[in-house]
Amino acid sequence: MNNQTASAPDRLLFLTCFVALVTTAFGFILRAIVLPQWGVDFNLTQTQLGEISGVGLWPFAISIVLFSLVVDKIGYKTSLGFAFVCHVASVILTVTATGYSSLYLATFIGAIGNGVVEAVVNPVVATMFAKEKTKWLNMLHAGWPGGLVLGGVFALIMGAEMAWEYKIALTLIPTVIYGVMMLRRKFPVNERVQAGVSYKEMLQEVGAAGALIIVSIVVFQLGEVFGWTLWLNVAIILLITVLFGLYTRSFGQPLFVILLIIMIPLAVTELGTDSWITDLMTPAMTKIGLQAGWVLVYTSAIMFVLRLFAGPIIHKVSPLGLLAICSLVAAVGLFFLSQSAGVMILVAATIYGFGKSFFWPTMLGVVAERFPKGGALTLNITGGLGMIAAGVIGAGIIGFIQDSSIEKGISDYDKAQNTELSQKYITDEKTSVFGDYRALDKQKLAMASEAEIETITEVQHQSKKEALQYIVIFPILMFISYMALILYFKNKGGYAAVLLTTHDDN
Incomplete structure (x- = not known):
């Protein structure tokens, strides 16, 4: 089967990716809606609420980058299965939470799942529709605002008097849908792999300059979370960038x-x-x-x-x-x-x-x-x-x-x-x-x-x-x-x- 022809099975796989992206938006909007209620129910400070909100973002971003290095070796289907487990576990841990620590952990796991979804669906869709990448990536990413609207409207219809646990549980709807849909889908091999482009050649496209940009912003984010000093941040950035540059021998x-x-x-x-x-x-x-x-x-x-x-x-x-x-x-x-x-x-x-x-x-x-x-x-x-x-x-x-x-x-x-x-x-x-x-x-x-x-x-x-x-x-x-x-x-x-x-x- 030609991955570029968008036959019926390919379109079902696209829909699977679309629903997975909707799931990430559901988790984002529903947590934002119930966050103030968590402050009341668990007696959380504004700082603690801010930390929970933050852990919904930075692991998301970092897991996209890290999984991109290994997703072709692990396989797209296995990776999306891992994201499914993360989303289910996050919902269960959230609705059974007893305080700040459990809410923080649940949000962290959900953010990891969101990042893995992004790491999978973008290259899968780009590979399936190699001659119309921009068109189909736009259609794929309609899932994010669509999920924001759908999740937000559902929560508003349920009303302020409805317990927040039921609102968070709404995330399971798209989660179960993409989890079931992915079982019978055949995921493509990335176009880079099909073309025989080596792993090192892939890294050379990024090169030392690209690594410096992404490593800098990731390390400074982690440094903010874990309280690293400025000099430690700089040392880690330089070490990783230099090693990456020596290995790839490429500016990018x-x-x-x-x-x-x-x-x-x-x-x-x-x-x-x-x-x-x-x-x-x-x-x-x-x-x-x-x-x-x-x-x-x-x-x-x-x-x-x-x-x-x-x-x-x-x-x-x-x-x-x-x-x-x-x-x-x-x-x-x-x-x-x-x-x-x-x-x-x-x-x-x-x-x-x-x-x-x-x-x-x-x-x-x-x-x-x-x-x-x-x-x-x-x-x-x-x-x-x-x-x-x-x-x-x-x-x-x-x-x-x-x-x-x-x-x-x-x-x-x-x-x-x-x-x-x-x-x-x-x-x-x-x-x-x-x-x-x-x-x-x-x-x-x-x-x-x-x-x-x-x-x-x-x-x-x-x-x-x-x-x-x-x-x-x-x-x-x-x-x-x-x-x-x-x-x-x-x-x-x-x-x-x-x-x-x-x-x-x-």
Whole structure:
């Protein structure tokens, strides 16, 4: 059977991969919904809740990268079976949890399963549809926003009075479906393996430069979790990068390295903003009588529909052209979100939703099309880097921007009204990886007068919205980068996918 023809069995395998990706989104959205209730039921601090939320992301990203090194040897079916076990175990451990430690472990196991799913489904779909990678990767990744919408709506229908254990158990629905479907599916051999490209040649596509980027961000994330010193982080990064470089004797494909760097602002624009959008839009959405979470659900629904019907768009516009257009649209959408009020918020959210829809899968498609020798590794390193960048850089820098914007807003109010709110309720200077900043002291604010609280809250709400203006720089940087790549390929005769000749292309 030719893996590129998308016959009926292949389409069922694609559907299996799609449902597996839906499962990862179910786990993500349902945990986010019940997280506040865990704080009440288990008497958890905000720090503990933050740690549980964090462990749902960084193992996800790291397992994508690590499994990419061995998934071809283990086998896709075996790997997806391991992800199934992780998802079932995570749900069981979560609903029977007795406190912080068991919730942390359950979330960690679920995140590992999510990462393995990504490590499997991306190269499987890229191999099955080798001549239409970008189209089918977009359709595959419709599973993520689709799962966010479906899981979120199910939980909302169940209502606030329904026990959180039942909401978490919803994850078992897509888990069981993909677990049963995979049993009779025959998974393809990766196109790299079919073409006889060696394991070392695959590593050479990444090279020392690619290794330096991904190892740096992974090690710094682990260092943050385990409390490693800066010098220990640097030593580990240099050791791994040097050993990798000596073994591969390759700098790495320059274009791949460039795409890795572009993936960082892309992840900040899409996932980093998504992680804050509910909080940022709460004040404005409350004024029109809607929960802010509906902004995320709404934009996710837009992504789901557009990704499913990405094929015709990609046939008319090259992948890089589509990414350039989307970058510009996302920048406009974010700017309007920062300026809009009332119903216009939904209009701005629609523009932003259109802009971000094709980012992630189209970038994966470009990597898969241009670097098929990299197999599962180049494809999943790109996705893994994006996921870690969203958590490490995206969420952090948007938080930093908010704190700085709120401090400036209160200072400006003091100057205009001749008040001293900054002296009373702004902290001393703090230091972060993004620079020095001053933030609102919530403990002191809790003891403020009603009039002061009302004033600061109004300034805070406006400053949070204005923070989105600063995020616009990321899609603008992406637009410039993609336009530069379009010009580069134009000088080379145009963008085209690289096809490998397989040993059994019959």
